[in-house]
Amino acid sequence: MVRIINFVFIIFFLSLVKAYSLIEIDITRGNLDPLPIAVSPLFQDDNSKKNSINELKIENIGSEISFVVENNLKTSGLFNPLSKEAFLQKPDIAHLKPRFEDWALIKAQALITGKVTLENKKLKVEFRLWDILAGREMMALAFTTVPTNWRRVGHIISDKVYERLTGEKGYFDTRIIYVSEEGAKTARVKKLAIMDQDGFNTKYLTLGNELVLTPRFNPTSQMVTYLSYFKNLPRVYLLDIETGTQEVVGDFPGMTFAPRFSPDGKKIIMSFAKDGNSDIYTMDLENRIVERITNHPSIDTSPSYSPDNQFITFNSDRSGFQQIYVMKSDGSNVKRISFGKGLYGTPVWSPRGDLIAFTKLHKGKFYIGVMRTDGSGERLLTENYYQEAPSWSPNGRVLIFYRETKSNDKGEGFSAKLWSIDLTGYNERQVQTETDASDPSWSSLLSN
């Protein structure tokens, strides 16, 4: 299965200027005026170039890393990376001391420069972030890692730049686990797949022999929980993506589904269906103790913990229709929080704690939206024929979900794709996947 290359990186704080800078990005509103930024190719000397061709079959690793950074920043919707063709200064000289006038001339407000050295099977990357208007360095960092980790270096640089300019953690050095889909709608083949957040390095974790659904990351480790129909017994499984080992969660005499980890990673919360009635249960991963959380003749499913582990939001039709509820994590104090028109499902608590994202079905349309944890301030971010299952980026700024298209009467024209949208409702974009895809789940930051 997926082996995560043991990733060691050392950060040398070459200098960390905490001085007040002119450039700052407000990410709490839709950003219609993304920050013009120049991402200079990272300089690479001739010796490193030779090694990089030998070891990675890539001629200019410095340039490739800068493309990773550029693409991440662009995708965030907060930055407008400028065309490299307009750059006047060479990468090596710019990295030492940029001529700020030259960069100001092409309207850049920030500049990223860097240098890569590939020697003795080690990749050393330095980078600097410059404030063009103030004419000074904002940040300088260096990493050392194994050469094959070069894309991750690009993601880490992106996270550092994002954090320095927005004041919040980034989400680029992360992965998405999802369900890859192929074949006719009536006989869909589904596999677990994992990829970098930018769609690269896709790996398939199951072969497609059995139906698999709803994979979710453990926020604290490289574990995944998901639903598998192995031997035609739909049960919640636990998968270690580093070792590939997997096991059934608990010993339930019926279907378990809708699993999710608690934010501390110590429990799995899920539904167990008995005699047609689904209730919410938890299992402690250390002592294997199973607890029943809800006990109601209605359907109780799609549970999700608050980041402090104190509350649970879930989906229930106890009012007659699918609505969203919040309760204490011991199952007491159940309160309905969704009261708008239509049906509500798939509540997920934001990692910041203040919002719950959901799917809403109203008059034949599906919406992804957010509301405060008491149900107030409902905001619909996107409307479509079919979309559901939002998952938060680790910084709580972006939601990823899947969208299906309508098929015609012959069943043609069907597709399932991943999409992302900012919490602001702006920057809606398709996330590229090798195959059709659904049920995305965003990992925590891999480094930091």
Next chain:
Amino acid sequence: MNFSKSFRNTFLVILLSLIVSACATKKTTTTVEGQMQGDVYTGTDTVKYLADGVPDRVFFATNESILTTKSRDTLRKQANWLRENSSINVVVEGHADERGTREYNLALGERRANAAKDYLITYGISADRISVISYGKERPVDSGSNPLSWSKNRRSVTVKAN
């Protein structure tokens, strides 16, 4: 004069064709209605038979797991057949249409399969001869995205297990 007359005629033709097409639309709806009662599928397109005259499936209304009169009739036939063939065990598969969230649909499919199972039990079939499995919206029989297709997919299907 001539022009305005021909114009009027054209207008009439357009009007007539509109009426005709309106009728055509109406007609299609009636055909659909012929296969659905409310939004429960009543046709036989997808139905298979466990034995002569014993349909394998029953259909449900949107978001419902209530058995219709016709469904109960079908399940009584299944119960009779199961009584006569006491060595046969069955799996009741519960399904939902594609217009719901995946996890809720899994629960709904489970609820539908159990509604059918419970009815079979009421008619004397031992619970240990019937297992259930929910596929939610994962295994539609009709891949269309229209009310008729969805009605065929909201179903529970009794399948021989051995």
